[in-house]
Amino acid sequence: MSNWLEFLEAQGARLLTDGSVLFAGDPAPPCTTSTWLTAIGQEALLQVQGPDARKFLQGQVTCDLRELEKGRWLPGAQCNLKGRIIASFACAAANPDTLLLRTSADLLETLHQSLGKYAVFSKVTLSAVSEDWRLMGLQGPDAGALVAQQTGLDPQQPGEALASESVIALKHEEERYELWVAADKAQKLWLSLAEACQLAGSGHWQLEDIRAGAGKVIAATSERFTPQDLNYQLTGAVSFKKGCYTGQEIVARLHYKGKLKKHLYRIGFDASELPTPGTTLADAEGKACAELVQLAWAAKGRAEALAVLPEKESAAPPLGPEGTPVERLSLPYALPTADNNT
Secondary structure, eight states, X not given: OOHHHHHHHHTTXXXXXXXXXXXXXXXXXXXXXXXXXXXXXXXXXXEEESTXXXXXXXXXXXXXXXXXXXXXXXXXXXXXXTSOEEEEEEEEEEETTEEEEEEEGGGHHHHHHHHHTTOTTSSXXXXXXXXXXXXXXXXXXXXXXXXXXXXXXXXXXXXXXXXXXXXXXXXOSTXXXXXXXXXXXXXXXXXXXXXXXXXXXXXXXXXHHHHTTOOOOOGGGTTTOOTGGGXXXXXXXXXXXXXXXXXXXXXXXXXXXXXXXXXXXXXXXXXXXXXXXXXXXXXXXXXXXXXXXXXEXXXXXXXXEEEEEESOTTSOOOBOTTSOBOEEEOOSSOOOSSOTTO
8 A cells, every 4th residue: 555545544534446535524515615625546647758748649639739838738538540539638747848647547557558559659758657646636715725825836717737846736617626746745735735624535526527527438438439429529628620640530520520419418316326437327118328427426315427318308318227317417518509510
């Protein structure tokens, strides 16, 4: 067990098999009037380093890495030749020649090997660096002030990223921040933040990702979805102006010539156990009509999820895994209606 895991256990954390954590007395969901802190242990970091780092990745992933030069972090994905997502990620720059990709921990080696096949002719080195960094999430009314006070970094706009030698700060929505902290600085920073925060389980971070409509791929769903299935054309995770990358022809054809018949939706349903990503939901007649992408508890006995569903509301609605009704919930962005170019 790493020093970080031992440290979290000493802070009252219970470690789960996927790397996420629970804290004693942790409410679900946390109080909206408090600022909370969590460890993002179900994610891991892949480093892409070298003078060709940006050029190399630009030819492999769906997002436009030129946006990094504007001080942004980027959601994105690597696809296979059929345009299916191998792994999704968030990308930020530690320095001009060093990029970090935060991906699902169970896909870290897959992404490493998949990108590595194309790296042999570039001046770039790929390394799994999860032991060098610790990932934390912070949300609430005091989150921005705490990040600025404790790290010296103050990203102002959603999508902005700032880096120092030991911390990379990513701003998500208002009042939500993600910190990638050098391992030797992480415990001290955690303790300083914890003095002003409620400790929360990793599930709260996952719930906020769901409510942001940020669909992620894990090992169980790798190579099952296209970027459009997960609304990546709406969230900045895919660019149609950047040029070629692996799977680009298929992704572009869906955008310019295809008619999308399904999208990523946020749904809610009652359940006694949380289903796993990749679970298929059926309608009342037993016909498969939805695929679960990610899930989290929103309250006791109530789950929220992102799921790929047919576009039309008139389609037969799915039932939850226990036969309970499924409710379609709002997303923070508009889904296309007449065509897929919106």
